[in-house]
Amino acid sequence: MTILHVEDDPAHAHLVRKNLKRSEYPGNVINFEDGRQIIDFLNKKESGEYYPFVILLDLNLPGIDGFEVLKTVKDDKDTMRIPVIVLSTNGEKSEVDSCYEKGANFYVRKPFDYSEFSAAVRKIAALFELIESPSYSS
Amino acid sequence: MKRIAVFAVLFSIIITGVNGVTIKVGVYNNKPQLFVDDDGRVKGIAADLLNYIAEREGWELEYVQGSWAQCYERLKSGENDMQAVIGVTGERLNYFDYSSNRLLLAWGAVYVNDTGDVKTIFDLEGKRIANLKKGLIAGRFVKLLAEYGVQAEIVMTDSLIEALRLLDEKKVDAAVLNRVMGEYYEHEFNVERSPIIFGAFESKFAVRKGTNAFIIKAIDRHVEKLKKEKDSFYYRTLNKWLHPHPLSDVPDWAYFAAALIVVIALISSGTSLYWRKIIFDQTQSMSRQNSKLKKYSSELRRINIELKDVLRIVSHDVKSPLVSLSGFNGELKLHISALLSAAEAGDKEKYLEAKADITEDMFFIDSAVKKINRLISSVHKISKLERSGIEPVDIDMFKLFSKCAESMRYQILQSGTELHINPMPHVRADYKSIELVVSNLLDNALKYLKDGVPGRIETGYEEVKGEHIFSVRDNGVGIRSNDIDKIFKIFKRVGAHDKPGDGIGLNYVQTALRQNGGRVWCESSLGEGSVFYFSLPLNAYARSEEGGEG
Numbered sequence: 001m002t003i004l005h006v007e008d009d010p011a012h013a014h015l016v017r018k019n020l021k022r023s024e025y026p027g028n029v030i031n032f033e034d035g036r037q038i039i040d041f042l043n044k045k046e047s048g049e050y051y052p053f054v055i056l057l058d059l060n061l062p063g064i065d066g067f068e069v070l071k072t073v074k075d076d077k078d079t080m081r082i083p084v085i086v087l088s089t090n091g092e093k094s095e096v097d098s099c100y101e102k103g104a105n106f107y108v109r110k111p112f113d114y115s116e117f118s119a120a121v122r123k124i125a126a127l128f129e130l131i132e133s134p135s136y137s138s
Numbered sequence: 139m140k141r142i143a144v145f146a147v148l149f150s151i152i153i154t155g156v157n158g159v160t161i162k163v164g165v166y167n168n169k170p171q172l173f174v175d176d177d178g179r180v181k182g183i184a185a186d187l188l189n190y191i192a193e194r195e196g197w198e199l200e201y202v203q204g205s206w207a208q209c210y211e212r213l214k215s216g217e218n219d220m221q222a223v224i225g226v227t228g229e230r231l232n233y234f235d236y237s238s239n240r241l242l243l244a245w246g247a248v249y250v251n252d253t254g255d256v257k258t259i260f261d262l263e264g265k266r267i268a269n270l271k272k273g274l275i276a277g278r279f280v281k282l283l284a285e286y287g288v289q290a291e292i293v294m295t296d297s298l299i300e301a302l303r304l305l306d307e308k309k310v311d312a313a314v315l316n317r318v319m320g321e322y323y324e325h326e327f328n329v330e331r332s333p334i335i336f337g338a339f340e341s342k343f344a345v346r347k348g349t350n351a352f353i354i355k356a357i358d359r360h361v362e363k364l365k366k367e368k369d370s371f372y373y374r375t376l377n378k379w380l381h382p383h384p385l386s387d388v389p390d391w392a393y394f395a396a397a398l399i400v401v402i403a404l405i406s407s408g409t410s411l412y413w414r415k416i417i418f419d420q421t422q423s424m425s426r427q428n429s430k431l432k433k434y435s436s437e438l439r440r441i442n443i444e445l446k447d448v449l450r451i452v453s454h455d456v457k458s459p460l461v462s463l464s465g466f467n468g469e470l471k472l473h474i475s476a477l478l479s480a481a482e483a484g485d486k487e488k489y490l491e492a493k494a495d496i497t498e499d500m501f502f503i504d505s506a507v508k509k510i511n512r513l514i515s516s517v518h519k520i521s522k523l524e525r526s527g528i529e530p531v532d533i534d535m536f537k538l539f540s541k542c543a544e545s546m547r548y549q550i551l552q553s554g555t556e557l558h559i560n561p562m563p564h565v566r567a568d569y570k571s572i573e574l575v576v577s578n579l580l581d582n583a584l585k586y587l588k589d590g591v592p593g594r595i596e597t598g599y600e601e602v603k604g605e606h607i608f609s610v611r612d613n614g615v616g617i618r619s620n621d622i623d624k625i626f627k628i629f630k631r632v633g634a635h636d637k638p639g640d641g642i643g644l645n646y647v648q649t650a651l652r653q654n655g656g657r658v659w660c661e662s663s664l665g666e667g668s669v670f671y672f673s674l675p676l677n678a679y680a681r682s683e684e685g686g687e688g
Contacts, residue, residue, distance in 0.1 A: 111460070
């Protein structure tokens with residue numbers, strides 16, 4: 001029931017955590033500050049016990065950026081089934097299209113409101129039938 | 139008796155040859171073969187030739203002037219002894235004995251005012267045509283008209299020159315001349331030679347039939363001899379009279395015209411050279427301007443790309459704190475509401491919790507505002523640097539590196555870093571810009587050293603291909619090869635964000651160097667360290683002056 005959150009801006013990371021907490025999301029949230037960290041994490045065998053049900057991914061990251069992370073996750077047969085919600089301040093059509101082409105499941109533009117963000121998380125949870133909690137099953 | 143007669147004739151010749159005889163020669167106006175000039179002197183080809191022969195034969199020549207018709211009759215009657223320039227016809231052979239050697243071969247030619255009107259004999263239909271009275275050519279021309287059934291009015295003239303004059307005055311439509319005379323006179327009258335020519339005949343010397351045979355024999359002897367020598371008197375005479383417009387006769391206006399043409403040609407040539415020089419200079423100048431424009435255009439393209447990059451990056455980087463502002467503003471509203479509810483309900487625990495949340499919200503809002511401020515200041519700083527002029531001065535680079543290192547003395551000692559500054563030359567550049575470059579590069583080297591590993595920073599210098607090349611080498615964390623191009627972009631930070639910085643230092647270095655005609659680049663290996671190089675032109679004066687022209 002782990003959510004992997006890749007975000008280099010601590011304020012944004014904090015906001016997401018607060019929203020998840022307000023939604024009474026019961027699982028873990030692991031935060032990564034750059035692309036290299038999450039790729040290294042997914043490559044480790046022990047990450048199996050923290051196998052995420054969704055990755056929340058910022059695009060503008062130092063080092064390996066969000067696009068590269070997305071491509072790496074979706075090109076790897078071991079991680080390609082992990083849903084990815086892209087969180088970005090840009091919102092331009094070319095960027096949205098590019099994310100969906102690379103396999104993103106949702107694109108949420110920042111600043112997002114609580115309902116938009118939690119709807120995306122709920123839909124993914126329902127899709128994968130991973131969460132039985134009433135707040136995530138509608 | 140017959141023998142006596144022959145003897146008498148021979149005797150007569152010998153007597154006259156020795157004692158000199160007077161020979162009457164008929165002269166009519168048939169220039170240039172035979173004519174009388176304005177001073178009454180007999181001239182022409184035949185006259186020259188007769189004078190030549192007479193001198194050698196001991197003859198006295200008496201020229202008897204008249205019209206052609208008069209000359210013809212005088213010869214026929216025996217009044218004149220000889221006639222020069224007389225055409226040979228079957229009828230005349232009944233009256234005259236001719237020389238064997240001809241003076242010239244002649245033929246008839248029709249002259250008109252405008253050749254556009256007369257191309258063939260048929261075009262003479264209905265015209266008034268001047269024709270020489272009793273002339274050989276005139277007779278043949280009349281026959282020709284009859285043969286072709288052309289009806290024309292013939293106006294008889296006493297001389298060929300009169301025929302030409304009538305034509306010139308347009309009192310007739312055409313004039314019939316022998317070609318020799320026509321060619322001689324056609325330049326003096328407003329006439330043109332038509333394509334119609336006819337009736338070739340030999341122009342010879344003649345005496346009355348059966349008389350003065352010695353004259354004919356002497357003429358034949360001399361002419362035959364003269365014709366054998368290419369440069370003889372005969373040919374010189376022909377050349378003199380048949381080419382009546384030698385260079386010596388060129389009119390004054392022709393010399394003036396030629397001189398004028400030469401002057402015009404020289405002026406044209408000079409003008410041409412002048413303009414070629416002007417065009418060449420202009421082309422060179424345009425070529426220089428063009429290469430400058432290309433340079434500026436390339437610079438503008440680069441600036442445009444950078445500006446787009448800056449706008450994109452700034453818009454993103456400004457958006458990021460704005461997202462925080464927006465998000466925490468929302469949180470703040472919720473927490474204030476919770477705080478008020480808790481206060482109303484007297485729920486101290488929830489009140490304190492809401493209060494802590496509000497403090498946190500305020501912290502993030504404050505951070506976001508500060509971040510936006512920093513961004514705006516950075517953009518302003520870069521923009522100011524781009525706009526500022528440079529003041530090249532002499533810089534002792536060793537002293538400059540040492541001064542910058544001195545200002546970092548505390549951090550260097552604290553981190554236990556070993557710093558080597560090697561010998562460096564003086565350069566000519568803007569002091570503030572280069573100071574900023576050096577301090578940024580040293581600061582970066584110091585900032586990105588590896589934890590737990592003794593740091594080592596070394597500066598270097600070499601001259602390569604007309605440039606000063608300086609370097610700052612460290613044994614720090616290094617940069618991934620994929621990230622090397624990104625580090626010079628504004629607000630771009632690669633690797634972990636565990637060091638303070640707003641991501642403009644290297645962009646600032648790049649801009650400052652560009653202002654001074656230099657550039658910056660980096661070689662690095664992740665985990666092993668980096669070398670930052672920067673260049674400055676060897677001849678900074680030249681570049682400064684070049685830039686000043688624009």
